[in-house]
Amino acid sequence: MKGVQGVKGVKDVLVVLFDDVQSLDVTGPVEVFTGATYAAAASGGASGSPGYRVRTASLDGAPVRTSSGLTVVPDRSLAGGPTPHTLLVPGGHGPRSTDAGLVDAVRELAPRARRLVSVCSGALLLAEAGLLDGRRATTHWMFCEKLARDHPEVRVEADRIFVRDGHVATSAGVTAGIDLALALVEEDLGRDIALTVARHLVVFLRRPGNQAQFSAQLAAQTAQREPLREVQQWITEHPASDLSVEALAARARLSPRHFARAFQTETGVTPGRYVERVRLEHARRLLEDAAGGVEEVSRSCGYGTPEAMRRAFLKHLGTSPAEYRHRFRTTTPARC
Template sequence: MAKRSVVLVCFERVQALDLVGPWEVFTEGGHDHYALRAATPGGGQFGSSSGLRLIADDLSRVRGPVDTLLVAGGLGVHAACADPAFLSPVRRLAATARRVGSICTGAFVLAAAGLLDGRRATTHWGWCEQLAREYPRVTVAPDPIFVKDGNVYTSAGVTAGMDLALALMEEDLGRQAAMRVARQLVLFVRRPGGQSQFSAALELQTADRQPLRDLQAWIVANPAADLSVEGLAARAHMSPRNFARAFTREVGTTPARYVERVRVEAARQRLEESDAGLELVAKQCGFGSGNSMRRSFLRVVKVPPADYRVRFRSTKP
C-alpha cells in the first residue's frame, strides 16, 4: 500500500510543538504508512517562537498528491495570513488533499484562505473570540479538543494537535494502532473530539496556600468521597465558615461549584469510556442519584448525560 503523504505547513515564529507533536505521532505510526514533510515559505532554516531553529522544504514547490495537509499555529500566524504568497500554495494543496486540518492558531490560516467558510471550527481557547470576530462566516466552537467538519479538521491549542493526529491515525490504521502510539508517547487517546479543552483542574485557579492546593488535588482524585463543606473543612483543619470563605477567595468559586465541576468531569470520562449505566456512573462520581447527575450535566455541559454519551462515546476497539 502506498504511503500517505502528510504535509505540515509552518512559518517563521511557529509554535514548535504544533509542528513536532503531530510529526512524532505520525512517525510512531510507522514509516511504512506515512511520508512526512514540513514546508515553509522559501524553505530552509527558520525560527520557532521559542527560538528553536527548524528546517523545512519550500512550500511553493510542494506538489501533490497530498493525503493530509496540516497547518501549524504560533506567534507568526497573523503575518503568514497577510502574505498572499503563503496563502496561495495552501489553497492549491488543500484543493486536492483528501483532508485538511490545523493545529492551534493554524485555524486562522485556513480561515484566511477561505477554507473554513460555512464550517464549524475551533482553535486555542484564548484565540476563539478573535477568530469568530475576524471571520464571521466561521462557526467557532471554543470548547472541543478538535472539530471535524467534512474533510476539514481544526484542533484546540498546542498539544491538542497530538490528539488530532491520533484521531487521524485511528481513521487510517484503526484504534489498536492509535492505542499503541498513545502508549508509546504516554498520551491519552481522546476521541471523537468532543471532550472539552477545559477541565476543573485547569480552568479554575489554584489556591495560594498549600493545604488548599493539596485539597483541590484530593477532590479531583476522590469525586465519590464526602465532599460537603463540612467534610472538606475537616480535611483542611478549618471551620466550615472559614474554609468556605478561604476556598472561594483563593479558587474563584465556591466549594460546591468546584465539586460539581470535578464530578461532572469525572462522569464525562466514564460515559465516554465505559458501558456502565447512568445510575452506576452517578454513584461512582459522587452524585446522589442519576437525576442529580442529570441536573448537574444540564447546568455545566448543557446536555443530559445520556445525550452526552451518544454524542461523545469513544469508539470501541
C-alpha cells in the first residue's frame, strides 16, 4: 500500500509466487493483511501499528500463472529487496513437486525473516528446505500423510487448521490461510482490527487453530436422500434438542430401525456417532469463544450435565472441558 511506504513500524510481508500457485492461498492472506492496514489507518493509531506493506516475489521476478489460469506479476525477485518481517509461502503444484531453485531461495531468505508462514501445501516446500525440522506443523489434509512420510523429523498435526510453533506458522488448505492471517493480525494489531477485517470479508473472526480441518458435517458424508440431509442439518442447528434415534427417525418419517440403517449407509457413521461429533464441536466452540460456565455450555450442547460433557471430552480430546478452555485461552503467543 502506498500509504505505508517508509512508515516506521510497518511490517513487511513477502508472498512467494511460482507457476501453478493456488490463487486463493495468495489472495486470501493478502486481503486480510491489506484490509488490516486500512483498518489500522482508520482507527487513528489505536492499534499501535501502521499495519503491513505486502509485496510478492517469484524466483526470478517473472510473472507466474496460477493453477486457475490467472497471471500474476510479482513486485520483485526472491533475491532482491529487503528482508521481510513475514515470509509467506502459499500452496499449489509447485511446492508439491518442490522445485530445487525455489527451495534454495526460500531456505536462504527464511532465517532472516521474523515470521515464517505457509498455507496449504506450502508446508511441503518449507519442509523440503529443512525449515520445519523438529517443529509441529500442518498442511492440507490431502498432503498430511506425504508430509509425515517424506519428512519424519516434522511433527505433523493433521487435525488442525493451523499450527503455531515459535515463529513458524503453518495452515491447512485454502481458507485456513485466511484464518491464520486473521490470527496474526489479532496478534499484531489487536482484536478490534481483526474483527473489522473479518466483518469486511464476511468470515469468522477466528476459527481457532486447534479446530479440526473437517467439521462434523464434512467428516461425514452428506446423505443422498433429502429427509436424511434435513435431519443432518437439524442436528447441527439444534444440538440441545432430543436427538435420539426415535426422535430423528420421526423427523425423517421413517421407522427407527430403517432410519438408523439408512443414515449409517448414506453418511458412513451411525446417528449416535454423528450427534456425538456435532455436540463436541459445538461445545468446543462455546468454550473457546463464549463466557458461559461449563454447566451452561453442557446444557446448550445437549449433554444435560457437566459430567456427561466431561466424559465426552476425556474420551475424544483427553482433557476436561475446564482444562480445554484454560489451554485455549493461554496459548495465544506474544506479539512479534
